[in-house]
Amino acid sequence: MNDTFLKACRGEKVDYTPVWMMRQAGRYLPEYQKVRSKLTFLELCKTPELAAEVTIQPVDILGVDAAILFSDILIPLEAMGLTLEFHEKIGPVFPNPVRDRQAVERLIIPDPDEHLNFVLETIRILRRELAQKVPLIGFAGAPFTLATYLIEGGSSKFFFDTKKMMFAEPELYSSLLEKITDCTTVYLKAQAAAGAQALQIFDSWAGVLAPGDFARCALPYVQRIIADLRKSTDVPIIYFANNGATLLDLSKTSGADVLGLDWRVDIAKAVEQLGPDVSVQGNLDPIALLLPEKDLRARVAKILAGGSKARGHICNLGHGIHQFTPPAQAKIFIDAVHELSRKTS
Ligand code: CP3
Numbered sequence: 176m177n178d179t180f181l182k183a184c185r186g187e188k189v190d191y192t193p194v195w196m197m198r199q200a201g202r203y204l205p206e207y208q209k210v211r212s213k214l215t216f217l218e219l220c221k222t223p224e225l226a227a228e229v230t231i232q233p234v235d236i237l238g239v240d241a242a243i244l245f246s247d248i249l250i251p252l253e254a255m256g257l258t259l260e261f262h263e264k265i266g267p268v269f270p271n272p273v274r275d276r277q278a279v280e281r282l283i284i285p286d287p288d289e290h291l292n293f294v295l296e297t298i299r300i301l302r303r304e305l306a307q308k309v310p311l312i313g314f315a316g317a318p319f320t321l322a323t324y325l326i327e328g329g330s331s332k333f334f335f336d337t338k339k340m341m342f343a344e345p346e347l348y349s350s351l352l353e354k355i356t357d358c359t360t361v362y363l364k365a366q367a368a369a370g371a372q373a374l375q376i377f378d379s380w381a382g383v384l385a386p387g388d389f390a391r392c393a394l395p396y397v398q399r400i401i402a403d404l405r406k407s408t409d410v411p412i413i414y415f416a417n418n419g420a421t422l423l424d425l426s427k428t429s430g431a432d433v434l435g436l437d438w439r440v441d442i443a444k445a446v447e448q449l450g451p452d453v454s455v456q457g458n459l460d461p462i463a464l465l466l467p468e469k470d471l472r473a474r475v476a477k478i479l480a481g482g483s484k485a486r487g488h489i490c491n492l493g494h495g496i497h498q499f500t501p502p503a504q505a506k507i508f509i510d511a512v513h514e515l516s517r518k519t520s
Contacts, residue, residue: 177309180241184373184411184433186454186486192479192516193240194509198495199233200245204502206232216261220246223296230301234309236502237509241309241373242301246294248316248377249324251362254285257325265329272328274336279351284358287365295369302370313371315363317378318355319393325351334383341392348392356396360403367408375413376400382418389422394429401430413456417494423448438493443481454487461492464504471504475511
């Protein structure tokens, strides 16, 4: 198996910089569209053979150095007892948002073997099918990011109800976050036990918080999950606080092996700020994949130069790949990372 990705996570020596892309299994690939045309997104997540098939597509088509489980961060919230819908062009919707004590009390901590077995089964299939290929990344949403979907009832712009609960009803907010944290901890433990070889925690909305609020109301739950995971597994853990340029010093205290960097930060400066104890992942602007080849390669070279000073660097986008990206452009990115990092090392 190509273990370059795992080595970079741990800060071990590598022959070239490994690369994968957030949302690499998805709508920009015609091969994904073909599978997806036969069933809904949620049905696809819950059909292990097909979820495994689309997970492997970018590995075979693009030559990435890691596979990421095909699922969604919102899947365990459905298992907590909520109704989850995905609406075309709108995105995820929770028709019954969680905004009061009764709603929080109704949430259950699911037993992953019982309520989320389809995810664990997808992982088991993938480990068999990826055995000679690349490592498998499992994932979950960070508690704050998951809470925003539960409280707002879907995606949001101002996070009014989330912040209102955080500021005006701190005890209700923390009781909700505690429950999400417990659910996420058992869920990630089960993923590692089923065979996930690394775990990424997505904090997509961390960047809407002031540093003090992030430190008080988001980060401690991530720290708790990571500390708990360390008791039962030694798989590398990646923490990605999106839009987190002002949160880097705090994110470093999460306990993760790897910190994800979005494209808004200069990777060289971020590496200098973070120091030698942590690897980094990122950070090409996903829309930069549309650049002409020469310019795209120049951006890759700059990111590789910045990342080369880190303990370890996994090249990636600064957020998920956009659905209208031509796959051939994604391939130019992946090949450029491999080629240019071999030359410079
Ligand atoms: O990275 C991968 O390829 C693995 C699969 C994966 C998906 N979602 C598949 C998906 C992962 C890791 C996610 C994480 C996820 N989901 C996040 C965190 C990362 C980020 O983008 O910040 C968030 C916030 C979600 C919630 C979510 N799921 C939203 C807001 C949406 C709708 C917006 C959109 O892009 O359509 C989804 C749907 C979703 N998740 C799709 C895919 C492939 C598109 C569904 C489809 O095929 O119609």
